[in-house]
Amino acid sequence: MNKVFLIGRLTQDPQTQTLDSGTTLCRFSIAVNRTYSRDGETQADFINIVAWNATAQNCGKYLVKGSQVAVSGSIQTGSYERDGVKRQTFDIRADQVEFLSRPNTTGQAPVAAPAKKSIDQLTEVDNGDDDMPF
Numbered sequence: 001m002n003k004v005f006l007i008g009r010l011t012q013d014p015q016t017q018t019l020d021s022g023t024t025l026c027r028f029s030i031a032v033n034r035t036y037s038r039d040g041e042t043q044a045d046f047i048n049i050v051a052w053n054a055t056a057q058n059c060g061k062y063l064v065k066g067s068q069v070a071v072s073g074s075i076q077t078g079s080y081e082r083d084g085v086k087r088q089t090f091d092i093r094a095d096q097v098e099f100l101s102r103p104n105t106t107g108q109a110p111v112a113a114p115a116k117k118s119i120d121q122l123t124e125v126d127n128g129d130d131d132m133p134f
Contacts, residue, residue: 002074004092007100008032010067011046016060026056030069050076051094059097068100
């Protein structure tokens with residue numbers, strides 16, 4: 001099974017193009033924080049994403065550098081040769097891209113969607129009934 005789920009922020013504005021066949025292609029890169037670190041500092045991986053057709057059109061229209069997205073898709077590998085050196089590539093082919101920050105309409109950095117409270121952040125209610133029988 002080849003399935004990938006990532007959440008990260010765009011490292012630059014997406015690059016959209018329409019191929020001769022009429023198919024739309026959108027490329028962008030996201031920074032994904034690692035869940036571990038060796039020296040206590042947060043580290044990130046930079047992952048290349050490729051979206052096609054309607055997903056590509058929406059990404060090109062609504063995403064900007066700094067937008068937070070959730071991407072699900074699959075890994076695609078490839079190779080090429082430059083100056084006699086063979087190089088390997090990998091991209092994530094996006095099946096779905098969910099926009100996690102609001103669309104940018106002011107020319108400023110995207111605004112994160114309001115966070116939902118976790119169970120730990122909920123306030124405990126005191127009902128005054130401290131003498132429970134159990």
